[in-house]
Amino acid sequence: MAEAQYETRTRTVEEMVVILTITADEADWLRTALDTFPGPTSSSIRDALMDITSPAPETSADTFEYDGVTYDLTKTYTDRDDDDWNFSTDLRGSDGAPLARFRHRTDYEGGGYTLAYVVAQFGPLTKVYA
Template sequence: MATAQYETRTRTVEETVVVLTLTEFEADELRRVVGAADGTHTMVRIFGALEKPTPPAAPEPSADTFEYEGVTYELGAVYRDREGDHFKFEMPLSADGTPGGRSRYIDGSGFGGPHWTLAEVAGAYGPLTKVTP
C-alpha cells in the first residue's frame, strides 16, 4: 500500500521533503510511468532515484552493549561458555576495564557465586555464545 508523508529535515537551511513509501509492485509501476515521461531534468532525477533506492540504514547498537576484542556483548544477556556454564555481565566496569559478571547457580535458580569479569571468562572459557530465551 502506498503512503506519503511530509517530513522536516534541518540542514544549513530547512526544507520540507516528501517521503514516498511503495511496495515493490507500486515502485515498478511508477518506474514504468516515470520512464515513459517527457525526460525533463526533474523526471530524470526521479527515475534515477527509483532505479537505485537506498538500502535501509543499519540499526544503531544498543546502549547496553560492550565491545571486547572485536565482539559485541549485550549487557544483561546470558552467555554460555565452551564448558556449558552460564554467565551474565553487567556494568559497572571491573578493574580490568570489562563488565563484571556472575555465573549461574548450579541449580539454575539465579546468578551469584564468584565474581568474574568478561575478560576472564572470554579469555579462559571462550568463545561465549549468547543464550536466547
C-alpha cells in the first residue's frame, strides 16, 4: 500500500553575487539611465535603487562604539599585521573601553590593552567573518 506524507527539507544554496559600491549621486544617475532600458532586469535594479535602506546599527551589551565605529565584542578582529584581537565583554579599562588580548600567528597571547590603544597602535581593525 502506498503512503504519502509532507516533509520539510532545508537546502543550502550557494550563489555568486555582485556588490556594487557607488555614491548617492551615482545611484541617482544610474536610476535615471535605467529608465531608458525596458525589461525585467533593468526594472529590478531601478526598483532596488528606489528603495535604498541603511543597515540597522549593531547595539547590544556585546558591542562598544569607539571613534564612530561599533565593535562587536563577540567577534575576532585582525590588525594591520594580521594578528587576531579579541575583546572582553566584562573587563574594562579606565576609559570604559573593553580590554583586548591578541593572538599572534605563533599563538603567543598578550592582553590588557584598551580598544583605543589597539586601534591607535595596530589599526585599522577588520572584523573576521568566520
